[in-house]
Each structure stands twice: as structure tokens, then as C-alpha cells.
Amino acid sequence: MKSLPAVTDHAVLRYAERIVGLDVKERIHTLITEDLETPRIRQAIEFFGNAAFKIKSAKGVTYCFRDRTLITCYPSK
Numbered sequence: 001m002k003s004l005p006a007v008t009d010h011a012v013l014r015y016a017e018r019i020v021g022l023d024v025k026e027r028i029h030t031l032i033t034e035d036l037e038t039p040r041i042r043q044a045i046e047f048f049g050n051a052a053f054k055i056k057s058a059k060g061v062t063y064c065f066r067d068r069t070l071i072t073c074y075p076s077k
Helices: 009-020 024-036 039-048
Strands: 053-056 061-066 069-075
Touching: 009 024, 024 039, 024 061, 039 053, 039 061
Parallel strands: none
Antiparallel strands: 053 061, 061 069
């Protein structure tokens, strides 16, 4: 039996947008305004600059940054 094809993250994102109807741009806006725009996280981004770092938000999410870019996030423990 042949295995199923691999599925990229990009394909999943486009499926969520185009098939499920998820408004990804709205979700990103919500993420930025509700969590990443907090003074604590903004100060951390300014302090660490282009370095890689992790920071926990008040919402219980750990955000991972590198080069002033959000790379990933996961529930804080």
C-alpha cells in the first residue's frame, strides 16, 4: 500500500482559509493587538533586538522570537 503524500503547513493554512473559511488575517490582527502589543512584550522585543528569545504572555502563551520576528508559539507550562 502506498503512503499518503506529505502535507505542508502552507497547504494547511490555505485549506483553513479557502475551504474552512477561517479569516487568517483577522486572527493575526487579534494576536498582534491582544498579546504582542502589550508593553512587556514590546519592551522585550526592543531589549533583545535581533537575538532569539522566548517570553510568556499573561494569556499563558510562550512566544519565540528571532530577528524581531515571531517564529512560533505554544501554551506555557
